[in-house]
Amino acid sequence: MPQATAESRRPIRVALSNDYEIALLGLAQMLARYPSKVQIVDLTTLAAVPHRADIILYDTFGRLPDNDIKLRKIVESNSAKVVVYSWEEYPEEAARRHGAVGYLHKGLSADELVAAVVAIHEDREPTAAPHTEEPDLTWPGQPFGLTQRESEMLTFITRGLTNDEIVRRSYLSINTVKSYIRSAYRKIGVRTRPQAVAWGYRNGFQSTDDVGL
The missing domain is CATH 1.10.10.10 (Winged helix-like DNA-binding domain superfamily/Winged helix DNA-binding domain)
Structure with missing residues (x-):
């Protein structure tokens, strides 16, 4: 029983995925402020995440929603829950069609994003509403x-x-x-x-x- 308790209290292991590692740096910085809740285990461009993760947060920068082969490959290649992190141009319906279990908007504040990741990990529906302001992210260009x-x-x-x-x-x-x-x-x-x-x-x-x- 003590082992189960320790497991339940550990931070959620989160892998960040995109074709461009620089696109993930700002997101990693946001999540790094919550070490008691989330632990970044990978910033990866690979379909198969190198380290064990509970959640794979898939940033859609540079991806198109209609036939996202990479998202499907990530879902197939990992046991972790795959969550899409995007703008409206990559609709939730498309994300779920490709196998994602969750969808989070890039307008979420850091607090809201972490709360949503925790909710998805615990099989609850995230309740945070998206903001209109763009978060402080990093991307090519x-x-x-x-x-x-x-x-x-x-x-x-x-x-x-x-x-x-x-x-x-x-x-x-x-x-x-x-x-x-x-x-x-x-x-x-x-x-x-x-x-x-x-x-x-x-x-x-x-x-x-x-x-x-």
């Missing part, structure tokens, strides 16, 4: 003044997707996609798609994904 969504568009372009492919697979309208791309181009000082791809390769926008977009 941030030092260049790019928003997370603009950076995501550049990851898709660097991977070779056309605007129509992004539209079909992302639940976004063509006008929204073009708007993000235009503003991203202005910020990085390019005019054409080949220039944007070259910029992406020079600035670390190559995906580490080995299971397909």
